[in-house]
Amino acid sequence: MNENLTKELGIQTQNFRALIEQYCLFESVAAQNRMMPETANWVEKLLKDTGFETRQIEVDGAPNYVYGYLKGRGDFTLLLYNHYDVQPEAPIELWESPPFEATERDGLLIARGICDNKAELIARICAIQAITAANGKLPINIKWIIEGEEEIGSQHFDALTRAHGDLLKADGTLWEGGGFNEKGQAALALGFRGMLYVEYSVELMKQDAHSGNAHMLPSAAWRLLKAVSSIKDESGKILIPGFYDDVRLPTEAEKQAMRDNVDLEMEEKYRAMYGIESFLNNKSGYELKMAVFEPTANIAGFLSGYVEAGVKTVLPAKAMAKMDFRLVPEQDPDDIFEKLKSHLKSQGFEDVQVKKLGGGDPVVTPIEGAFAQRMQKICKDFTGQEPEINPLVGGTLPLLGAMKKNVGILGLSTSGNPSYYGSGAHAPNEHIRLSDIPRAIQFNAFMFTELGNA
């Protein structure tokens, strides 16, 4: 990098802090539709101030999409994706500082949404501002799409891409997420699991009853408990007929990448972080890495009856549960939803309502693809090490299915986010490490520059 750029990167590292503090103040909780227009306006202005042509795209029922285009010197067009919405801050009592005030403590910067994924947008902005200040125009063109409902399943990305697919066509695409691993390797995430998110509800009476009537009145709590229980056995196997029909086995290249990623020190750090003695089913090493190819059924929430302090002898009229299924290639969320409904019906749980709240296809970019290969080289050149290649990560980007189907675009995630394994996305006290910020900005600047060297 030239001296000017180095100097500008230093300036931007200072600028990062002011920007992220402003950005985190926006309580952009999509699940609760809080401050969405205000956040979109702030993000659009930030892009405009950075030199982008900007607009907000309206899609019925969705928070506005922020779109930006920055014309550079070269022919290569890179599409960036981020989201400005965040997960709810609940349970609030576990936060050690106000969730929407970025708070520094012990070398960490703590706020809801900072790692997932407000800091990445700011790191990208800072890198672009540094290059622009140092060198004038960027060597590449950048398209940027920033949505406001990733955390509730990107439900309108299908409509967006059907109406505005041309705006999103590019030579390479970078999704959100991904930092450096603890060995200093840049990380490439090539595949994401799919998801089906459902809410179950049971209402068996018009009102709660005294539990002294439990010998004669139906229990919504028991009913839902038995219904949910029927979905998975003790070993973790999902019992919905046909659930595993479309699961494809991992390829040899995927297996090899997983073998290369085994990191027992990292396992130890994860165990310490969660305070667990062992991972699920005692897995470790390669076996643990490969577990991501197994779909899951997670209980994200369960509520019935009296859950405050002390004793209340109530027979609850209602019960509710939320569940996310993480799906692997080539499972289809709509198909799984139908199979789930059939399963409940066939087990006699007609009185259990099930509603789909979100979904997303599993989407995988082949390791052998041109952009994936090019990014591997950039990662290696930046760090001096081979990157960590993750063929399938546990999480979901629900927009990927729509991008693949409607725009013909795959993509990948890499190390532009100053996050690390302990950042606690979706959890209380979500944070980034202050020490990770300079590298994230530098990596983005290096990557944008290198992609211009066709």
Add this chain to the structure above:
Amino acid sequence: MNENLTKELGIQTQNFRALIEQYCLFESVAAQNRMMPETANWVEKLLKDTGFETRQIEVDGAPNYVYGYLKGRGDFTLLLYNHYDVQPEAPIELWESPPFEATERDGLLIARGICDNKAELIARICAIQAITAANGKLPINIKWIIEGEEEIGSQHFDALTRAHGDLLKADGTLWEGGGFNEKGQAALALGFRGMLYVEYSVELMKQDAHSGNAHMLPSAAWRLLKAVSSIKDESGKILIPGFYDDVRLPTEAEKQAMRDNVDLEMEEKYRAMYGIESFLNNKSGYELKMAVFEPTANIAGFLSGYVEAGVKTVLPAKAMAKMDFRLVPEQDPDDIFEKLKSHLKSQGFEDVQVKKLGGGDPVVTPIEGAFAQRMQKICKDFTGQEPEINPLVGGTLPLLGAMKKNVGILGLSTSGNPSYYGSGAHAPNEHIRLSDIPRAIQFNAFMFTELGNA
């Protein structure tokens, strides 16, 4: 009744309304330790103003007991029992008026705790004041014990009765509860089920995780769901080994009373009230009446993860559930608690914590007893009909075990409370019917007078 008493009863029917409105203002939620001393002081003053010698009895860890003694003209001593505490008002959003402001609507008087059992205390007070005003002294002596932790299991009644048993000895004892049935029969409740109330908790990680990790991290929600599920099968049978060992079969007298109590119109009213098509396991008539002799395991509450609106993809670190077992003669709550713990252990649920929050023995007064026979006659004389005799009701009076063991006292409940089948004890919008108030006061006055005619 003489003319003076009739007049005084009319005056007291007016007085009832002012007193119950004041009494309901006290948010005496024992589970949350709210306003307990204030409520005890108010109740003590009410007894004192009615002519009782009063005191508050302190027992370590319990809200104060209010005790009163009223010396009458005769030799017969009646012990009255009430409690000044109430159930929590949650879920608050289902109340149509403020829970602690007695509100009149459509002929009802609505407030938390009004039926269970603040109205009964006031009805008894009004009856005593009427007799005193009309005739001077009562023909009987009255001892009155009023506790502040019935709704959390009367946990210190054992200590109270061991220390102060002599204060409670009496020739006949009336517990709380019981109105007239819809046919106008006075009701006698001779037996109450026992209870074991437990709280389960599971904590498998130090913090919540992103649910994209569900293939490798343990789920507290699933763990507790499977543990609770192991306690009961689909048919309602409780699967804890030895659970049914001490269940005694109903006697012929108990069966006959249940046969006499069958009331299909009443069943229809209950079904309408709860909005159900049929009772549990489609039972009706005698079979439904006899179901109370089967012990139950009720889920009073279940909480894990995210239970607010919308989507949150979280893998919860913790889960919690509350359960009450209703026990029948001769089951013992301590014995059942040990068996429950053994069951969880033998099923491999060592990581599920279980804590006893309350308990009570099942206690039954024989139909043939002298006081029970006398009360049957009083009920018949008041109404002109045979009373409804209930040998075992679904609810629990946790103090009964201590009274039986430490004071040698059994007792029964009868129609002194202006409540009815739809009063909604423990539920939102708990209420009494205004039209039931005069009869409740008259019945109490009649009963106190008749018990003096030895």
